[in-house]
Amino acid sequence: MTMDGYAGRIAYADLSAGNVTIKPTPPELKKQYIGGRGFGIRFLTDMVDPKTDPLGEKNILVFAAGPLTGTGIPLGSRYEVSTISPLSGTAMSGNSGGVFGWKMKKAGFDAVVVTGRSRRPLWLFLDHGMAELRDASSLWGMTTGQTTDAIVKDLGDQSVRVACIGPAGENKVLYACIINEKTRAVGRGGAGAVMGSKNLKAIAARGDLPIRPADEAQLNVVKERVKKKITENGIEQALQKYGTAVLVNIINENYVLPTRNFQTAHFPAAEKVSGETMAATILKQNKGCFSCIVKCGRVCEFDGEHGEGPEYEPDWAFGPDCGIDDLKAVARANNICNEYGLDAISAPTTIACLMEMAEKGYVTHPIRFGDAKGMLLLLEQIVKREGIGNELAAGSFRFATKYGHPECSMSSKMQELPAYDPRGIQGYGLATATSVRGGDHVYGYLISPEILGAPEKLDPLITKGKAPWVRTFQDLSAAIDASGMCLFTSFALGAEDYADLITATTGMKTDPAGLLMIGERIWNLQKLYNIRRGFGRKDDTLPARLLNEPLKEGPAAGQVWRGGEMLDDYYTLRGWDREGTPSTEKQKELGLM
Amino acid sequence: MTESGNRITITVKSFATLREVMDAQLRMKVMEGATIRSLFVELCGRYEGLDERLFAGPGTFRDYVNILKNGRNIQFLAGLDTPLEDGDTIAMFPPLAGG
Numbered sequence: 001m002t003m004d005g006y007a008g009r010i011a012y013a014d015l016s017a018g019n020v021t022i023k024p025t026p027p028e029l030k031k032q033y034i035g036g037r038g039f040g041i042r043f044l045t046d047m048v049d050p051k052t053d054p055l056g057e058k059n060i061l062v063f064a065a066g067p068l069t070g071t072g073i074p075l076g077s078r079y080e081v082s083t084i085s086p087l088s089g090t091a092m093s094g095n096s097g098g099v100f101g102w103k104m105k106k107a108g109f110d111a112v113v114v115t116g117r118s119r120r121p122l123w124l125f126l127d128h129g130m131a132e133l134r135d136a137s138s139l140w141g142m143t144t145g146q147t148t149d150a151i152v153k154d155l156g157d158q159s160v161r162v163a164c165i166g167p168a169g170e171n172k173v174l175y176a177c178i179i180n181e182k183t184r185a186v187g188r189g190g191a192g193a194v195m196g197s198k199n200l201k202a203i204a205a206r207g208d209l210p211i212r213p214a215d216e217a218q219l220n221v222v223k224e225r226v227k228k229k230i231t232e233n234g235i236e237q238a239l240q241k242y243g244t245a246v247l248v249n250i251i252n253e254n255y256v257l258p259t260r261n262f263q264t265a266h267f268p269a270a271e272k273v274s275g276e277t278m279a280a281t282i283l284k285q286n287k288g289c290f291s292c293i294v295k296c297g298r299v300c301e302f303d304g305e306h307g308e309g310p311e312y313e314p315d316w317a318f319g320p321d322c323g324i325d326d327l328k329a330v331a332r333a334n335n336i337c338n339e340y341g342l343d344a345i346s347a348p349t350t351i352a353c354l355m356e357m358a359e360k361g362y363v364t365h366p367i368r369f370g371d372a373k374g375m376l377l378l379l380e381q382i383v384k385r386e387g388i389g390n391e392l393a394a395g396s397f398r399f400a401t402k403y404g405h406p407e408c409s410m411s412s413k414m415q416e417l418p419a420y421d422p423r424g425i426q427g428y429g430l431a432t433a434t435s436v437r438g439g440d441h442v443y444g445y446l447i448s449p450e451i452l453g454a455p456e457k458l459d460p461l462i463t464k465g466k467a468p469w470v471r472t473f474q475d476l477s478a479a480i481d482a483s484g485m486c487l488f489t490s491f492a493l494g495a496e497d498y499a500d501l502i503t504a505t506t507g508m509k510t511d512p513a514g515l516l517m518i519g520e521r522i523w524n525l526q527k528l529y530n531i532r533r534g535f536g537r538k539d540d541t542l543p544a545r546l547l548n549e550p551l552k553e554g555p556a557a558g559q560v561w562r563g564g565e566m567l568d569d570y571y572t573l574r575g576w577d578r579e580g581t582p583s584t585e586k587q588k589e590l591g592l593m
Numbered sequence: 594m595t596e597s598g599n600r601i602t603i604t605v606k607s608f609a610t611l612r613e614v615m616d617a618q619l620r621m622k623v624m625e626g627a628t629i630r631s632l633f634v635e636l637c638g639r640y641e642g643l644d645e646r647l648f649a650g651p652g653t654f655r656d657y658v659n660i661l662k663n664g665r666n667i668q669f670l671a672g673l674d675t676p677l678e679d680g681d682t683i684a685m686f687p688p689l690a691g692g
Contacts, residue, residue, distance in 0.1 A: 234688030234689075235657055236690075237688070238610060239690060241609070243691070245691065246689050247689070247690070250686050250689065253606070253664060254664055276617075312692065441692065453658075454688075457669075461669075488690070555665040
């Protein structure tokens with residue numbers, strides 16, 4: 001047992017050979033990369049040739065918690081999954097909450113590195129420091145809920161926690177996700193398809209091994225401090241009451257809510273799918289992840305159906321982006337994504353792309369904006385790869401390009417954009433255009449200062465001065481993702497809080513500057529990997545619509561996204577050359593060469 | 594275009610927890626030349642509990658409160674002295690976030 005917040009072991013599951021090797025967690029890895037996303041990107045860099053096919057045998061999947069996962073720190077529950085994304089082709093890492101990350105550590109593991117490919121379906125069992133592969137033939141074809149129930153029943157132990165794929169992952173839909181506890185998702189980038197390509201159906205964790213911090217007394221002091229900050233923070237209070245979908249109205253009232261595949265940025269019926277309406281209608285109760293005191297999760301019931309969510313992003317994507325104002329249809333679609341294991345951003349936005357193309361006559365299909373019934377049918381077809389669903393399973397960019405209209409794909413690096421229009425939020429546009437995993441909002445959430453006013457209000461319509469904010473947010477987010485903390489803590493906490501938590505937990509003394517440097521190291525490592533996969537300046541951009549077609553209403557009327565005014569500043573600040581390649585000096589400074 | 598001589602009509606919307614103390618949406622007639630400041634004097638007089646949800650002290654909003662005039666945050670206009678015009682929509686948000 002270690003006294004540093006870590007479980008102390010990493011399991012290496014070789015699916016081709018059918019065995020698992022267990023080794024101690026390397027001290028230098030902890031020091032340089034903390035955990036989570038840092039571990040994942042380092043393993044990917046060290047073990048996988050950048051030319052590797054994301055769905056090929058040689059890609060890997062890394063499940064990794066952080067030292068703050070499961071130590072009882074408020075909102076310390078996350079684990080990350082890192083791999084080469086089959087959707088974007090980038091080195092990606094995505095995280096999920098719930099309980100699985102904590103349980104993985106209680107089972108004795110900081111990380112699981114999955115390599116190779118099995119000829120038959122398997123699942124991996126982590127149990128009190130032991131790990132073994134088991135036959136999953138009877139689980140293949142099951143939904144995520146069925147899979148979870150079957151494994152728990154098989155083991156006869158309700159304390160077991162399961163992360164698994166559904167039929168979407170088995171069918172290698174390029175944006176299939178991984179689901180733990182039936183409703184928590186490693187959503188973006190298609191990690192579920194990679195898992196399916198390896199014939200790995202699930203990972204289950206059981207255990208009650210202790211997780212000990214280096215300085216328990218000091219950790220308790222810092223815990224109380226951060227708990228007070230989170231509890232007293234007005235933003236966190238609103239998250240508890242209305243969930244993340246409380247954003248629908250404020251984003252809409254700012255005229256930056258992408259509507260009908262980003263053709264406009266204001267949805268007149270937004271109130272019908274808002275967090276306020278959800279709370280007043282289908283919300284049964286709120287729910288939190290392990291050790292959460294915010295509990296932003298939504299447990300919803302309607303028409304005999306029970307599920308969790310929708311969160312803001314799928315609420316927007318199945319709602320306004322598809323021109324749909326039926327909250328129950330949106331929630332139903334979200335439940336389908338959870339059951340089948342689909343990314344609830346890329347799936348609906350790919351459907352929105354089809355809706356626009358069908359309306360414009362670019363493809364022959366009866367779907368139109370606002371057709372909720374048709375949208376639900378398309379989801380099923382995507383999962384099963386039936387009919388046009390087989391083409392949509394490749395994501396909007398490949399689909400739109402196939403039919404000669406790539407401009408209809410609202411994506412960056414082939415990954416669909418989230419729920420904000422960059423034409424009215426210039427800094428956010430830079431953050432998502434330069435995101436090292438493609439279209440994204442959580443790798444640098446500039447919405448916080450530019451729309452929500454936290455930690456301070458920045459004018460969303462100007463480009464000047466945005467590059468330093470983007471860089472800092474990206475680096476801090478990478479460090480938070482490595483630590484095991486939920487990103488939502490960043491509305492209330494600052495870099496000094498995370499640094500103090502890491503110091504007390506791990507015994508590795510750090511400060512805000514040291515923490516940001518670790519984040520910068522992770523960001524640059526991910527960037528370097530992408531460069532070796534052929535990404536460059538040409539890819540750090542947004543769809544032509546956002547560059548050339550001005551918004552028509554609201555305060556940003558007449559504006560396009562002006563990335564060209566910010567990109568050089570951003571590269572210079574990062575110590576990168578004009579093509580976006582980290583300089584030799586920068587790589588040496590970060591210990592990357 | 595003004596109504597009733599020197600009065601103008603605006604729409605006020607409230608969101609999230611502000612709806613616990615005031616209407617979600619209302620149309621109001623205010624004097625021509627009115628500002629956001631005078632609007633809030635009237636609203637806070639009308640709705641008990643609104644003042645403490647919006648203001649930390651006289652003329653100072655609580656952290657993360659956002660007030661929009663036709664979609665533009667008043668911080669980037671003239672703040673509380675932002676003038677109101679006929680047909681304006683004022684949207685009021687307490688601290689909130691998501692993602």
